[in-house]
Amino acid sequence: MPISKPHSSLAADNKGSCSNLAVYLEKENEELDKIISKSKSSSESLEIERRKQGFFTSTETNVSTIEVISSIDNNKKKLAANDAKYFAPTISFSANELNQIAFEATGKRDLQSVWDLNLIELEKYNTLIREYGRKVMDNYALNFNRQDKGISSGSDLLYFGKIEHFRKFKGTDQEVINGTEVSGAYKKGLQSHIHIIVSRKDKSQRLKLSPTCNEKNTSRKIGTNTYxxxxxxxNWINLNERSFDRNFNYKRQKREKFENQNILKNGTPLEKQELARRIENTESNKSINQLNAQNLNVRHSQSITRRR
Known part of the structure; x- marks a missing residue:
């Protein structure tokens, strides 16, 4: 499933300016600058330059880092010094999900890297990921249950997203521990993901919105008003999973579903055993049906051949 994590911060303290985080998210563009400095022609430099990613909002693309910092840092009306000023959700995908996005964008499968995409294909691929990121932030807004206060979509929030296409191995990765990879080396395959910086306050600066609060969905009452x-x-993760499957025509296997992954990871031994049995039966029945369909097609082809 698309992994949607509502981090409180990322490589920064979210009680102050978001500048450290915003600048940190320029790291891939900085890597591309290094490649540009070694390019052998102006056309090659331009091609690499066009692979850079700017920040996006619910309506804009290619927003500058300076604008991101200024907008988030100034959207903090009535927040105390020790209040969180912003949050940093991340949206990651499985290899199968990224392959499906790439197929929807280009008709190609089993790509090894975004470097396999030409600029036109890369733009289509980025557009699909960006639009999905916007849908995730629509789900984020709805999940606060504050529609009566004007929070009904991502456009009511102040947020900026950034697509990244590469990941590096860290010292804590099992491959590094096993000695099969070295820390700092690039991971193979499609690795695209999205980083979000979203203000604690909505655009109107009237409401505080925290995705890390302990309350899931609580009814409160002040006087005669209930909210x-x-x-x-x-629920946010489930909403994002359904949005992904709908947007990208993705036929999700039972084992991939978040609710099942959650049980396999956190369920009781009995729950894990029962779910594993159901998944195995479903996969076995699917394999049998596929084999029967193949046999039927073969017999049909043989029948046509004999008649001829």
Missing amino acids: QVGFDRV
């Missing part, structure tokens, strides 16, 4: 608060992180 909902909280953020259900599990």
Whole structure:
């Protein structure tokens, strides 16, 4: 499933300026600058330059880092010094999901890297990922249950997203521990993911919105007014999974579903055993049906051949 993590911060302290985080998210563009400095022609330099990623919002693309910092840092009306000023959700994908996005964009499968995409294909691929990121932030907004206060889509939030296409091995990765890879080496295959910087306050600066609060979906009452608060992180992940499958025509296997992955990781031994049995039966029945369909096609072809 698309892994949607509502981090409180990423490589920074979210009680102050977001500048450290925003600058950190320029790291891939800086790597491309190094490649440009070694390029042998102006056309090659331009081709690499066009692979850079700017920040995006619900309506804009290629927003500058300076604008991101200024917008987030100034959207903090009535927040105390020790209040969180922003959050940093990340959206990651499985290899199968990235292959499906690439197929929807280009008709190609089993790509080894975004370097396999020409600029036109890369733009289509980025557009699909960007639009999905916007849908994730629509789900994020709805998941606060504050529609009565004007929070009904990502456009009511102040956020900036950034697509990244590469990941590097870290010292804590099993491959590095086993000695099969070295820390700092690039991971193979498609590795695209999205980083988000979203303000604690909505655009109007009237509401505080926290995806890391402990309340999932609580009804509160002040006087005669009843209202909902909280953020259900599990519900957000499920919403994002359904949005992905719908947007990208993805036929998700039972084993891939978040609710099943959650049980296999966190369930009781009995729950894990029962779910594993159901998944195995489903996969076995699917294999039998596929084999029967293949045999039927073969017999049909043989029948046509004999008649001829």
